[in-house]
Amino acid sequence: MTASSVKSCDVLIVGAGPVGLFGAYYAGVRTLSTVVLDSLEEPGGQITAMYPEKAIFDVAGFPAIKGRDLVAQLLEQAAPFKPHYLLGTQAVGLERGDGGFAVTTGSGDRIEARAIVITGGIGTFTPRPLPTGGEYLGRGLVHFVPEPAAYADHDIVVVGGGDSALDWALMLEPIGRSVTIVHRRGEFRAHQHSVELLKRSSVRIITDAQVSAVHGDPEVERVEITVKGADEPVVVTASKLVAALGFTANLGPLMEWGLDIQKRQIMVDTAGRTSVPGIYAAGDIVDYEGKVKLIATGFGEVATAVNNAFAYLNPGMSAFPGHLSDYAPAPGEAPAVASPTA
Numbered sequence: 187m188t189a190s191s192v193k194s195c196d197v198l199i200v201g202a203g204p205v206g207l208f209g210a211y212y213a214g215v216r217t218l219s220t221v222v223l224d225s226l227e228e229p230g231g232q233i234t235a236m237y238p239e240k241a242i243f244d245v246a247g248f249p250a251i252k253g254r255d256l257v258a259q260l261l262e263q264a265a266p267f268k269p270h271y272l273l274g275t276q277a278v279g280l281e282r283g284d285g286g287f288a289v290t291t292g293s294g295d296r297i298e299a300r301a302i303v304i305t306g307g308i309g310t311f312t313p314r315p316l317p318t319g320g321e322y323l324g325r326g327l328v329h330f331v332p333e334p335a336a337y338a339d340h341d342i343v344v345v346g347g348g349d350s351a352l353d354w355a356l357m358l359e360p361i362g363r364s365v366t367i368v369h370r371r372g373e374f375r376a377h378q379h380s381v382e383l384l385k386r387s388s389v390r391i392i393t394d395a396q397v398s399a400v401h402g403d404p405e406v407e408r409v410e411i412t413v414k415g416a417d418e419p420v421v422v423t424a425s426k427l428v429a430a431l432g433f434t435a436n437l438g439p440l441m442e443w444g445l446d447i448q449k450r451q452i453m454v455d456t457a458g459r460t461s462v463p464g465i466y467a468a469g470d471i472v473d474y475e476g477k478v479k480l481i482a483t484g485f486g487e488v489a490t491a492v493n494n495a496f497a498y499l500n501p502g503m504s505a506f507p508g509h510l511s512d513y514a515p516a517p518g519e520a521p522a523v524a525s526p527t528a
């Protein structure tokens with residue numbers, strides 16, 4: 187499906203991360219025709235881009251689920267309602283009209299929508315580069331580890347002290363020949379549980395340290411690490427260098443949509459409404475008092491946002507969708523759910 191083949195829809199969801207995908211499910215339940223846009227080529231947002239192989243432990247109902255499996259389940263859950271996915275397509279411009287909105291895309295297409303739900307997460311994200319060795323990108327230096335199996339029998343250096351760095355170090359430990367983690371501070375900024383696992387693992391930990399040079403031709407062969415207070419650098423043999431220094435997030439065009447944005451977050455009320463009537467938002471991109479950025483909270487927020495968008499589009503109808511357990515779909519079939527009136 188290309189953008190030019192979709193002229194209009196009831197709801198346009200901007201962002202096919204986990205929150206946008208669950209929003210597509212609820213929009214389908216409420217019989218809203220739905221288009222889901224994402225600038226990435228694959229659905230799944232941060233999960234697909236950064237940790238498809240990581241186990242997620244805090245999604246309700248799943249004691250543990252691998253990132254890519256959660257994305258697959260979300261796609262399957264929404265599939266009976268046939269949302270239109272426009273991937274590799276960035277939402278750029280917003281026009282407001284009497285009957286709703288028109289969003290223009292980076293590829294020059296125009297999609298009309300009666301309401302919009304923004305689930306743009308951290309926006310378009312770009313990895314922070316290593317202070318040195320950037321020229322090895324694609325020659326042993328990576329920012330993502332989409333396929334851990336490809337690291338078998340490699341000596342690996344992971345740089346960073348946050349969740350991604352620890353997740354990848356722990357994930358690669360049983361796969362690689364050796365794993366070293368280098369962090370510029372004395373303390374890690376990751377989940378305490380991951381820090382404990384790291385300390386009990388065979389991963390070599392070098393803290394208060396920075397990568398000062400990368401050597402090898404044409405691929406990475408050695409990483410030189412300068413440790414605070416030490417006279418000589420530590421040299422580690424490595425054929426893979428994983429730079430997990432975080433990301434610079436760019437809300438980009440969404441910043442210009444006339445929404446109330448504070449500290450790069452879209453402000454919403456308890457119904458998921460932004461400051462512009464008809465535009466809702468949910469997930470990592472939103473803020474309100476007490477906001478916790480998790481997949482679990484994003485799922486609740488988008489259920490609220492989409493159902494309130496439904497009520498906005500259908501005056502007199504309730505935002506409450508009813509309880510859905512009586513309407514389990516037959517395989518490949520959308521459930522016939524009647525939306526209750528107010």
Ligand SMILES: Cc1cc2nc3c(=O)[nH]c(=O)nc-3n(C[C@H](O)[C@H](O)[C@H](O)COP(=O)(O)OP(=O)(O)OC[C@H]3O[C@@H](n4cnc5c(N)ncnc54)[C@H](O)[C@@H]3O)c2cc1C
Nearest residue numbers: 201203204205224225231232276277306307309469470481
């Ligand atoms: C390493 C790591 C591990 C994590 N582990 C956990 C965990 O164990 N449990 C947990 O609950 N959370 C975890 N998180 C956080 C979790 O991934 C996020 O809370 C979640 O992805 C937010 O979902 P989202 O759909 O709101 O946003 P995102 O996943 O960021 O998706 C947003 C999507 O919107 C798209 N987009 C943005 N702007 C535009 C635009 N203008 N046009 C088109 N598309 C656009 C982006 O390309 C992106 O695909 C982790 C995060 C990281 C980085």
